[in-house]
Amino acid sequence: MEVCVCSVLLVCVCVYVTLQLIRFITADADFTLLWAAAVGKSPGVALRQKVVWITGASSGIGEELAYQLAAVGARLVLSARRENELHRVRRKCLELSSLEDKDILVLPLDLLDRSTHGEKTDAVLQHFGKIDVLVNNGGRSQRSLFIDTDIDVFGSLMELNYLGTISVTQHVLRHMIHHGDGIIATVSSIVGLVGAPLSTGYSASKHALQGFFKSLMTELTEYPNITISTICPGPVVSQIVHNAFTEQVDKPVSMAGDQTHKMSTERCVRLILAGLSNRVKEMWIAQQPFLLFFYLWQYTPTLAWYITNLLGRKRVQNFRAGLDADAAYFTKLKAKSS
Numbered sequence: 620m621e622v623c624v625c626s627v628l629l630v631c632v633c634v635y636v637t638l639q640l641i642r643f644i645t646a647d648a649d650f651t652l653l654w655a656a657a658v659g660k661s662p663g664v665a666l667r668q669k670v671v672w673i674t675g676a677s678s679g680i681g682e683e684l685a686y687q688l689a690a691v692g693a694r695l696v697l698s699a700r701r702e703n704e705l706h707r708v709r710r711k712c713l714e715l716s717s718l719e720d721k722d723i724l725v726l727p728l729d730l731l732d733r734s735t736h737g738e739k740t741d742a743v744l745q746h747f748g749k750i751d752v753l754v755n756n757g758g759r760s761q762r763s764l765f766i767d768t769d770i771d772v773f774g775s776l777m778e779l780n781y782l783g784t785i786s787v788t789q790h791v792l793r794h795m796i797h798h799g800d801g802i803i804a805t806v807s808s809i810v811g812l813v814g815a816p817l818s819t820g821y822s823a824s825k826h827a828l829q830g831f832f833k834s835l836m837t838e839l840t841e842y843p844n845i846t847i848s849t850i851c852p853g854p855v856v857s858q859i860v861h862n863a864f865t866e867q868v869d870k871p872v873s874m875a876g877d878q879t880h881k882m883s884t885e886r887c888v889r890l891i892l893a894g895l896s897n898r899v900k901e902m903w904i905a906q907q908p909f910l911l912f913f914y915l916w917q918y919t920p921t922l923a924w925y926i927t928n929l930l931g932r933k934r935v936q937n938f939r940a941g942l943d944a945d946a947a948y949f950t951k952l953k954a955k956s957s
């Protein structure tokens with residue numbers, strides 16, 4: 620009888636451990652965010668009628684954010700440089716939702732033109748009277764080896780990803796402090812937390828954002844209803860590689876490569892909405908094995924270094940050979956692409 624009970628208990632423990640293992644292996648976000656997505660407030664309740672300002676809303680993650688936020692009834696400010704693209708996004712938002720014309724403001728904005736950020740913020744306030752959520756999403760990546768890259772590229776990455784972002788943040792935060800409420804969410808990256816080859820300048824700009832927003836959070840403890848949130852995605856389908864900086868400021872990427880192995884934009888944004896709805900302060904969003912990297916870096920940095928070096932070497936070699944460096948992490952390459 621005793622042996623029988625022990626066997627049943629052992630089987631239960633094994634099943635439990637296996638289920639948890641499967642859950643971890645298939646997870647695509649940190650546990651706090653998955654918990655918020657499973658049992659937290661739904662975006663339809665938390666974000667409905669909120670005024671959400673999205674920078675970089677003309678493509679990729681920002682564009683999908685606009686569609687999903689419109690679908691849950693949030694009022695939107697769509698910003699990026701290309702006005703015609705923003706109007707295209709706006710039209711689709713109106714098709715997908717019951718929002719009216721006045722609920723979506725197209726506001727062209729160049730993150731590099733910091734002298735305009737004050738008047739742009741005033742324009743939003745004039746139209747909606749408030750800003751509930753700012754999503755700092757606009758930015759560009761990098762595909763080049765440090766040794767071959769003009770120092771100007773590093774300046775451009777910091778100007779855009781870091782200074783452009785904190786400039787808009789400062790104007791919006793003044794308004795939120797006045798009202799004592801709001802969310803400022805910034806799309807950082809997995810490389811805001813760890814390093815990756817071909818992205819030294821990009822990673823530095825995202826690390827700068829991480830340091831900045833973590834410190835800013837500590838300055839705002841008197842305002843418990845203002846949430847500062849950083850979003851750290853792994854690879855996600857978008858135009859990011861196509862738009863990346865290379866060795867020179869104006870040199871385009873020669874080959875954007877295959878995007879199909881990346882997380883879908885739709886899933887990434889669904890998780891972001893769950894995080895915003897529940898005011899999650901840091902969101903890790905990535906398919907495996909990238910998510911596992913987050914945890915390894917957090918708990919076993921020596922092991923993380925070992926794996927990063929192995930993969931990094933392969934990535935650099937593939938890049939030098941003119942191959943698709945992103946897909947080359949885990950897929951077998953057939954031939955050199957043009």
Ligand SMILES: NC(=O)c1ccc[n+]([C@@H]2O[C@H](COP(=O)([O-])OP(=O)(O)OC[C@H]3O[C@@H](n4cnc5c(N)ncnc54)[C@H](O)[C@@H]3O)[C@@H](O)[C@H]2O)c1
Binds near residue numbers: 759
């Ligand atoms: N796609 C990924 O794999 C990935 C992973 C981690 C983090 N991110 C981050 O997500 C954010 C969105 O990127 P994405 O992947 O959707 O790429 P994307 O290239 O499709 O979109 C970038 C957006 O930023 C805008 N932008 C670029 N320069 C600008 C400027 N000077 N002023 C205003 N807007 C500007 C673009 O017009 C576009 O709307 C970026 O901050 C990026 O660093 C992306």
